[in-house]
Amino acid sequence: TRYSSGDYRDQSLMLTGDLNILDVRWIVQFKIKDPVKLLFATRRPEDNIRDISEVVMRRFVGNYSVDEVLTTKREEIDDLAQQEIQRILDIYNVGVHVITVKLLDVNPPxxxxxxxxxxxxxxxxxxxxxxxxxxxxxxxxxxxxxxxxxxxxxxxxxxxxxxxxxxxxxxxxxxxxxxxxxxxxxxxxxxxxxxxxxxxxxAKEKYIIDSKQTSILPLLDINKKGGQQ
Missing domain, CATH: 1.20.5 (Single alpha-helices involved in coiled-coils or other helix-helix interfaces)
Incomplete structure:
Protein backbone atom coordinates (compact mmCIF):
# COMPACT_ATOMS: atom_id res chain seq x y z
CA THR A 1 0.00 0.00 0.00
CA ARG A 2 1.31 3.42 -0.98
CA TYR A 3 0.55 6.80 0.54
CA SER A 4 1.56 10.30 -0.45
CA SER A 5 0.77 13.57 1.22
CA GLY A 6 1.50 17.18 0.56
CA ASP A 7 0.07 20.66 0.31
CA TYR A 8 -2.09 20.83 -2.80
CA ARG A 9 -4.16 23.91 -2.05
CA ASP A 10 -4.07 25.01 -5.67
CA GLN A 11 -5.86 21.76 -6.57
CA SER A 12 -8.43 21.71 -3.76
CA LEU A 13 -10.64 24.66 -4.77
CA MET A 14 -13.61 23.28 -6.69
CA LEU A 15 -16.87 24.57 -8.14
CA THR A 16 -20.10 22.85 -7.10
CA GLY A 17 -23.12 22.28 -9.30
CA ASP A 18 -24.89 25.34 -7.85
CA LEU A 19 -21.81 27.54 -8.52
CA ASN A 20 -20.38 27.66 -5.02
CA ILE A 21 -16.67 27.29 -4.31
CA LEU A 22 -15.46 24.69 -1.83
CA ASP A 23 -12.07 23.77 -0.50
CA VAL A 24 -12.15 20.00 -0.98
CA ARG A 25 -9.56 17.70 0.59
CA TRP A 26 -9.59 13.98 -0.13
CA ILE A 27 -7.38 10.92 -0.02
CA VAL A 28 -6.67 8.17 -2.54
CA GLN A 29 -5.27 4.95 -1.12
CA PHE A 30 -3.96 2.39 -3.61
CA LYS A 31 -1.65 -0.58 -3.89
CA ILE A 32 0.53 -1.83 -6.71
CA LYS A 33 -0.76 -5.09 -8.12
CA ASP A 34 1.64 -5.30 -11.12
CA PRO A 35 5.01 -3.53 -10.67
CA VAL A 36 6.09 -4.22 -14.28
CA LYS A 37 3.03 -2.52 -15.72
CA LEU A 38 3.47 0.36 -13.31
CA LEU A 39 7.11 0.78 -14.32
CA PHE A 40 6.46 0.91 -18.06
CA ALA A 41 3.05 2.64 -18.05
CA THR A 42 4.13 5.87 -16.36
CA ARG A 43 7.22 7.60 -15.05
CA ARG A 44 5.58 9.23 -12.04
CA PRO A 45 2.68 6.99 -10.97
CA GLU A 46 1.82 8.93 -7.84
CA ASP A 47 1.61 12.25 -9.71
CA ASN A 48 -0.47 10.64 -12.45
CA ILE A 49 -2.87 9.09 -9.96
CA ARG A 50 -3.16 12.42 -8.16
CA ASP A 51 -3.89 14.25 -11.43
CA ILE A 52 -6.49 11.67 -12.45
CA SER A 53 -8.15 11.81 -9.05
CA GLU A 54 -8.29 15.62 -9.23
CA VAL A 55 -10.02 15.55 -12.61
CA VAL A 56 -12.48 12.92 -11.42
CA MET A 57 -13.20 14.66 -8.13
CA ARG A 58 -13.80 18.01 -9.84
CA ARG A 59 -16.28 16.35 -12.16
CA PHE A 60 -18.29 14.73 -9.39
CA VAL A 61 -18.22 17.73 -7.06
CA GLY A 62 -19.54 19.75 -9.99
CA ASN A 63 -22.49 17.39 -10.28
CA TYR A 64 -23.81 18.14 -6.79
CA SER A 65 -24.98 21.17 -4.83
CA VAL A 66 -22.84 22.65 -2.09
CA ASP A 67 -25.15 21.26 0.61
CA GLU A 68 -24.96 17.77 -0.87
CA VAL A 69 -21.16 17.84 -1.05
CA LEU A 70 -20.97 19.06 2.54
CA THR A 71 -23.48 16.60 3.98
CA THR A 72 -25.67 13.98 2.34
CA LYS A 73 -23.75 12.91 -0.78
CA ARG A 74 -20.20 12.53 0.51
CA GLU A 75 -20.19 8.73 0.56
CA GLU A 76 -21.82 8.60 -2.85
CA ILE A 77 -19.10 10.86 -4.27
CA ASP A 78 -16.44 8.65 -2.63
CA ASP A 79 -17.80 5.51 -4.29
CA LEU A 80 -18.30 7.06 -7.71
CA ALA A 81 -14.85 8.66 -7.68
CA GLN A 82 -13.18 5.38 -6.68
CA GLN A 83 -14.89 3.49 -9.50
CA GLU A 84 -14.05 6.16 -12.08
CA ILE A 85 -10.39 6.46 -11.05
CA GLN A 86 -10.01 2.69 -11.22
CA ARG A 87 -11.66 2.63 -14.65
CA ILE A 88 -9.24 5.22 -16.04
CA LEU A 89 -6.19 3.50 -14.55
CA ASP A 90 -7.29 0.21 -16.07
CA ILE A 91 -7.62 1.86 -19.48
CA TYR A 92 -3.97 2.92 -19.29
CA ASN A 93 -2.98 -0.46 -17.89
CA VAL A 94 -1.16 1.08 -14.93
CA GLY A 95 -1.22 -2.02 -12.71
CA VAL A 96 -2.64 -0.23 -9.67
CA HIS A 97 -5.62 -1.19 -7.51
CA VAL A 98 -7.48 1.71 -5.87
CA ILE A 99 -8.44 0.74 -2.32
CA THR A 100 -10.08 3.90 -1.01
CA VAL A 101 -11.16 7.33 -2.17
CA LYS A 102 -12.57 9.43 0.65
CA LEU A 103 -13.51 13.06 1.13
CA LEU A 104 -11.89 14.42 4.27
CA ASP A 105 -12.23 18.15 4.86
CA VAL A 106 -14.80 19.98 2.77
CA ASN A 107 -15.18 23.64 3.66
CA PRO A 108 -15.77 27.00 2.04
CA PRO A 109 -12.55 28.91 1.28
CA ALA A 203 -99.93 30.89 41.37
CA LYS A 204 -98.90 31.96 44.91
CA GLU A 205 -102.45 32.83 45.99
CA LYS A 206 -105.71 31.45 44.73
CA TYR A 207 -109.21 32.93 45.12
CA ILE A 208 -112.30 30.86 44.52
CA ILE A 209 -115.24 33.16 43.59
CA ASP A 210 -118.84 32.30 43.24
CA SER A 211 -119.90 33.19 39.75
CA LYS A 212 -123.11 34.69 41.24
CA GLN A 213 -121.22 36.98 43.64
CA THR A 214 -121.67 40.70 42.84
CA SER A 215 -120.01 42.39 45.83
CA ILE A 216 -116.28 43.02 46.02
CA LEU A 217 -116.11 42.56 49.80
CA PRO A 218 -115.26 38.88 49.63
CA LEU A 219 -112.16 39.82 47.66
CA LEU A 220 -110.76 42.22 50.29
CA ASP A 221 -108.23 40.92 52.80
CA ILE A 222 -109.65 42.74 55.82
CA ASN A 223 -107.01 41.43 58.25
CA LYS A 224 -104.14 42.92 56.22
CA LYS A 225 -105.97 46.24 55.92
CA GLY A 226 -106.28 46.62 59.67
CA GLY A 227 -110.04 46.10 59.94
CA GLN A 228 -111.95 44.06 62.48
CA GLN A 229 -113.43 40.68 62.01
Whole structure:
Protein backbone atom coordinates (compact mmCIF):
# COMPACT_ATOMS: atom_id res chain seq x y z
CA THR A 1 0.00 0.00 0.00
CA ARG A 2 1.31 3.42 -0.98
CA TYR A 3 0.55 6.80 0.54
CA SER A 4 1.56 10.30 -0.45
CA SER A 5 0.77 13.57 1.22
CA GLY A 6 1.50 17.18 0.56
CA ASP A 7 0.07 20.66 0.31
CA TYR A 8 -2.09 20.83 -2.80
CA ARG A 9 -4.16 23.91 -2.05
CA ASP A 10 -4.07 25.01 -5.67
CA GLN A 11 -5.86 21.76 -6.57
CA SER A 12 -8.43 21.71 -3.76
CA LEU A 13 -10.64 24.66 -4.77
CA MET A 14 -13.61 23.28 -6.69
CA LEU A 15 -16.87 24.57 -8.14
CA THR A 16 -20.10 22.85 -7.10
CA GLY A 17 -23.12 22.28 -9.30
CA ASP A 18 -24.89 25.34 -7.85
CA LEU A 19 -21.81 27.54 -8.52
CA ASN A 20 -20.38 27.66 -5.02
CA ILE A 21 -16.67 27.29 -4.31
CA LEU A 22 -15.46 24.69 -1.83
CA ASP A 23 -12.07 23.77 -0.50
CA VAL A 24 -12.15 20.00 -0.98
CA ARG A 25 -9.56 17.70 0.59
CA TRP A 26 -9.59 13.98 -0.13
CA ILE A 27 -7.38 10.92 -0.02
CA VAL A 28 -6.67 8.17 -2.54
CA GLN A 29 -5.27 4.95 -1.12
CA PHE A 30 -3.96 2.39 -3.61
CA LYS A 31 -1.65 -0.58 -3.89
CA ILE A 32 0.53 -1.83 -6.71
CA LYS A 33 -0.76 -5.09 -8.12
CA ASP A 34 1.64 -5.30 -11.12
CA PRO A 35 5.01 -3.53 -10.67
CA VAL A 36 6.09 -4.22 -14.28
CA LYS A 37 3.03 -2.52 -15.72
CA LEU A 38 3.47 0.36 -13.31
CA LEU A 39 7.11 0.78 -14.32
CA PHE A 40 6.46 0.91 -18.06
CA ALA A 41 3.05 2.64 -18.05
CA THR A 42 4.13 5.87 -16.36
CA ARG A 43 7.22 7.60 -15.05
CA ARG A 44 5.58 9.23 -12.04
CA PRO A 45 2.68 6.99 -10.97
CA GLU A 46 1.82 8.93 -7.84
CA ASP A 47 1.61 12.25 -9.71
CA ASN A 48 -0.47 10.64 -12.45
CA ILE A 49 -2.87 9.09 -9.96
CA ARG A 50 -3.16 12.42 -8.16
CA ASP A 51 -3.89 14.25 -11.43
CA ILE A 52 -6.49 11.67 -12.45
CA SER A 53 -8.15 11.81 -9.05
CA GLU A 54 -8.29 15.62 -9.23
CA VAL A 55 -10.02 15.55 -12.61
CA VAL A 56 -12.48 12.92 -11.42
CA MET A 57 -13.20 14.66 -8.13
CA ARG A 58 -13.80 18.01 -9.84
CA ARG A 59 -16.28 16.35 -12.16
CA PHE A 60 -18.29 14.73 -9.39
CA VAL A 61 -18.22 17.73 -7.06
CA GLY A 62 -19.54 19.75 -9.99
CA ASN A 63 -22.49 17.39 -10.28
CA TYR A 64 -23.81 18.14 -6.79
CA SER A 65 -24.98 21.17 -4.83
CA VAL A 66 -22.84 22.65 -2.09
CA ASP A 67 -25.15 21.26 0.61
CA GLU A 68 -24.96 17.77 -0.87
CA VAL A 69 -21.16 17.84 -1.05
CA LEU A 70 -20.97 19.06 2.54
CA THR A 71 -23.48 16.60 3.98
CA THR A 72 -25.67 13.98 2.34
CA LYS A 73 -23.75 12.91 -0.78
CA ARG A 74 -20.20 12.53 0.51
CA GLU A 75 -20.19 8.73 0.56
CA GLU A 76 -21.82 8.60 -2.85
CA ILE A 77 -19.10 10.86 -4.27
CA ASP A 78 -16.44 8.65 -2.63
CA ASP A 79 -17.80 5.51 -4.29
CA LEU A 80 -18.30 7.06 -7.71
CA ALA A 81 -14.85 8.66 -7.68
CA GLN A 82 -13.18 5.38 -6.68
CA GLN A 83 -14.89 3.49 -9.50
CA GLU A 84 -14.05 6.16 -12.08
CA ILE A 85 -10.39 6.46 -11.05
CA GLN A 86 -10.01 2.69 -11.22
CA ARG A 87 -11.66 2.63 -14.65
CA ILE A 88 -9.24 5.22 -16.04
CA LEU A 89 -6.19 3.50 -14.55
CA ASP A 90 -7.29 0.21 -16.07
CA ILE A 91 -7.62 1.86 -19.48
CA TYR A 92 -3.97 2.92 -19.29
CA ASN A 93 -2.98 -0.46 -17.89
CA VAL A 94 -1.16 1.08 -14.93
CA GLY A 95 -1.22 -2.02 -12.71
CA VAL A 96 -2.64 -0.23 -9.67
CA HIS A 97 -5.62 -1.19 -7.51
CA VAL A 98 -7.48 1.71 -5.87
CA ILE A 99 -8.44 0.74 -2.32
CA THR A 100 -10.08 3.90 -1.01
CA VAL A 101 -11.16 7.33 -2.17
CA LYS A 102 -12.57 9.43 0.65
CA LEU A 103 -13.51 13.06 1.13
CA LEU A 104 -11.89 14.42 4.27
CA ASP A 105 -12.23 18.15 4.86
CA VAL A 106 -14.80 19.98 2.77
CA ASN A 107 -15.18 23.64 3.66
CA PRO A 108 -15.77 27.00 2.04
CA PRO A 109 -12.55 28.91 1.28
CA UNK A 110 -11.19 30.96 4.19
CA UNK A 111 -11.86 34.23 2.37
CA UNK A 112 -15.61 33.60 2.27
CA UNK A 113 -15.98 31.25 5.21
CA UNK A 114 -17.61 33.81 7.54
CA UNK A 115 -20.16 34.83 4.89
CA UNK A 116 -20.81 31.18 4.07
CA UNK A 117 -21.42 30.42 7.75
CA UNK A 118 -23.84 33.34 7.97
CA UNK A 119 -25.77 31.99 5.01
CA UNK A 120 -25.90 28.52 6.58
CA UNK A 121 -27.05 29.98 9.89
CA UNK A 122 -29.76 31.91 8.05
CA UNK A 123 -30.87 28.71 6.30
CA UNK A 124 -30.96 26.85 9.60
CA UNK A 125 -32.95 29.67 11.21
CA UNK A 126 -35.33 29.61 8.27
CA UNK A 127 -35.82 25.85 8.62
CA UNK A 128 -36.31 26.26 12.36
CA UNK A 129 -38.97 28.93 11.85
CA UNK A 130 -40.72 26.83 9.21
CA UNK A 131 -40.73 23.81 11.53
CA UNK A 132 -42.07 25.93 14.40
CA UNK A 133 -44.77 27.33 12.14
CA UNK A 134 -45.82 23.85 11.04
CA UNK A 135 -45.79 22.68 14.65
CA UNK A 136 -48.04 25.57 15.66
CA UNK A 137 -50.25 24.92 12.64
CA UNK A 138 -50.60 21.25 13.52
CA UNK A 139 -51.60 22.19 17.06
CA UNK A 140 -53.95 25.08 16.37
CA UNK A 141 -55.71 24.12 13.15
CA UNK A 142 -56.98 20.66 14.22
CA UNK A 143 -58.19 22.19 17.50
CA UNK A 144 -59.92 25.05 15.69
CA UNK A 145 -61.37 22.62 13.18
CA UNK A 146 -62.68 20.45 16.02
CA UNK A 147 -64.21 23.49 17.75
CA UNK A 148 -65.83 24.61 14.52
CA UNK A 149 -67.24 21.14 13.87
CA UNK A 150 -68.59 21.01 17.43
CA UNK A 151 -70.24 24.43 17.02
CA UNK A 152 -71.75 23.38 13.70
CA UNK A 153 -73.10 20.17 15.22
CA UNK A 154 -74.59 22.10 18.15
CA UNK A 155 -76.16 24.64 15.78
CA UNK A 156 -77.57 21.87 13.61
CA UNK A 157 -78.93 20.13 16.70
CA UNK A 158 -80.48 23.35 17.97
CA UNK A 159 -82.06 24.06 14.58
CA UNK A 160 -83.40 20.51 14.34
CA UNK A 161 -84.86 20.78 17.84
CA UNK A 162 -86.57 24.08 17.00
CA UNK A 163 -87.94 22.64 13.77
CA UNK A 164 -89.25 19.55 15.55
CA UNK A 165 -90.82 21.71 18.27
CA UNK A 166 -92.44 23.94 15.66
CA UNK A 167 -93.74 20.92 13.78
CA UNK A 168 -95.13 19.50 17.02
CA UNK A 169 -96.86 22.76 17.93
CA UNK A 170 -98.26 23.06 14.42
CA UNK A 171 -99.56 19.50 14.44
CA UNK A 172 -101.06 20.00 17.90
CA UNK A 173 -102.77 23.20 16.79
CA UNK A 174 -104.18 21.56 13.67
CA UNK A 175 -105.42 18.62 15.71
CA UNK A 176 -107.09 20.99 18.18
CA UNK A 177 -108.63 22.92 15.31
CA UNK A 178 -110.12 19.75 13.89
CA UNK A 179 -111.56 18.85 17.30
CA UNK A 180 -112.93 22.38 17.67
CA UNK A 181 -114.68 22.16 14.33
CA UNK A 182 -116.32 18.93 15.40
CA UNK A 183 -117.21 19.94 19.01
CA UNK A 184 -116.62 23.64 19.69
CA UNK A 185 -118.01 23.81 23.24
CA UNK A 186 -116.30 20.65 24.42
CA UNK A 187 -113.01 21.72 22.89
CA UNK A 188 -113.17 25.19 24.51
CA UNK A 189 -113.94 23.60 27.86
CA UNK A 190 -111.02 21.19 27.51
CA UNK A 191 -108.60 23.97 26.53
CA UNK A 192 -109.85 26.06 29.47
CA UNK A 193 -109.29 23.24 31.93
CA UNK A 194 -105.87 22.42 30.49
CA UNK A 195 -104.87 26.07 30.84
CA UNK A 196 -106.02 26.17 34.47
CA UNK A 197 -104.10 22.97 35.18
CA UNK A 198 -101.00 24.63 33.80
CA UNK A 199 -101.40 28.06 35.44
CA UNK A 200 -102.80 27.32 38.90
CA UNK A 201 -99.85 25.31 40.26
CA UNK A 202 -97.64 28.34 39.66
CA ALA A 203 -99.93 30.89 41.37
CA LYS A 204 -98.90 31.96 44.91
CA GLU A 205 -102.45 32.83 45.99
CA LYS A 206 -105.71 31.45 44.73
CA TYR A 207 -109.21 32.93 45.12
CA ILE A 208 -112.30 30.86 44.52
CA ILE A 209 -115.24 33.16 43.59
CA ASP A 210 -118.84 32.30 43.24
CA SER A 211 -119.90 33.19 39.75
CA LYS A 212 -123.11 34.69 41.24
CA GLN A 213 -121.22 36.98 43.64
CA THR A 214 -121.67 40.70 42.84
CA SER A 215 -120.01 42.39 45.83
CA ILE A 216 -116.28 43.02 46.02
CA LEU A 217 -116.11 42.56 49.80
CA PRO A 218 -115.26 38.88 49.63
CA LEU A 219 -112.16 39.82 47.66
CA LEU A 220 -110.76 42.22 50.29
CA ASP A 221 -108.23 40.92 52.80
CA ILE A 222 -109.65 42.74 55.82
CA ASN A 223 -107.01 41.43 58.25
CA LYS A 224 -104.14 42.92 56.22
CA LYS A 225 -105.97 46.24 55.92
CA GLY A 226 -106.28 46.62 59.67
CA GLY A 227 -110.04 46.10 59.94
CA GLN A 228 -111.95 44.06 62.48
CA GLN A 229 -113.43 40.68 62.01
Missing amino acids: ETVKSAFNEVNEAKQEKEKMINQAWEAYNKVVPKARGTAEKTIREAEGYALDKINRAKGESERFLATLEEYKKSPEITKKRIYLETLADVLPR
